Amino acid sequence: MYKLLPKPKSQIHEDFSSESHEIASIDHLPCPEFLREAIFAAGRFWELEAAFGCLEGVVRTAVGYFGGDLIKPSYKEVSEGKTGHTEAVKVTYDKRRISYRSLCKAFWASHDPTNKDFLRFGIETHYRSAIFYGDEDERKAARETKVKQQMKLNKRIVTKIVPCSRPTNNDLVFYIAESRHHKYYLQMDHIGLCESLNLRSAEQFADSHLACKLNGLFGGDGKDKLQDLKDFMERYDLLMPDKTKLILEVILQASAAEKTLELEE
Known part of the structure; x- marks a missing residue:
């Protein structure tokens, strides 16, 4: 409690x-x-x-x-x-x-x-x-x-x-x-990130600053999430495990490619 x-x-x-x-x-x-x-x-x-x-x-x-x-x-x-x-x-x-x-x-x-x-x-x-x-x-x-x-x-x-x-x-x-309700948008679409940060219990999700910020990034209404993700990776580079960085790089590349397709349409 x-x-x-x-x-x-x-x-x-x-x-x-x-x-x-x-x-x-x-x-x-x-x-x-x-x-x-x-x-x-x-x-x-x-x-x-x-x-x-x-x-x-x-x-x-x-x-x-x-x-x-x-x-x-x-x-x-x-x-x-x-x-x-x-x-x-x-x-x-x-x-x-x-x-x-x-x-x-x-x-x-x-x-x-x-x-x-x-x-x-x-x-x-x-x-x-x-x-x-x-x-x-x-x-x-x-x-x-x-x-x-x-x-x-x-x-x-x-x-x-x-x-x-x-x-x-x-x-x-x-x-x-219960743990399944914490950082909903992070868990829903990016469970690999949760695993890379060793987030399993409700307490671990609640105590994680990185999870707090990532969930806000993925679930918030930011107008430029691509730039927001770049800013996050730069700001927290020294704090993230290498596996987390690799997963975020993949997400960043996929987001950039998706944005390029939208601009071409």
Whole structure:
């Protein structure tokens, strides 16, 4: 199970510019003092995880179940809609590179927050649109971005902004989903990459920074995925196993050939 990381009162370093500083540990994460976590729900967690994985400053993503009472629920139990849980994504991010407010903005852009089907959460569906805030600053950022998003739309936003804890001060627990649900787009089309990175268990998928970024690349809505892939390979060259590099080279060549054919048509 996963709980939100504590929020130490550390100073933000203003001189953070080198990529070598970003990769501060063997799992490709900055120092823990700079990490924060946030939880969002927006229907199916596959698409939402990829949307967050695209963002600069997001270092890990995990899909799971949140908000209910059943301990260690399964996908089947949650999908039956009787546990109180919803599909959710836990985002681990570097506070120096992206703000909670920016995560909220990406959340609004990732789905249709006016979808009335979300109003049937707990009755006919386990899907919901929700921002789970951890403190007053996060609540304020979520509400302010919601107001701005509402001003752009002609329909009422049905997204709920709710605390990560109950009135009894008991924190809700984020239960990690089964391994097959993590990094969906990476697993669906590029299982060889998963094997090259030794990703098998749910925890391994959730903890992998490279998997987070690759899933965002393959599942996101980037306009130039070919260039995005080139940039990824250059940026993470020193961190990837040789087998991973070879597979990405093949994918890159195939993507380039496909793009050439499209231009010729």
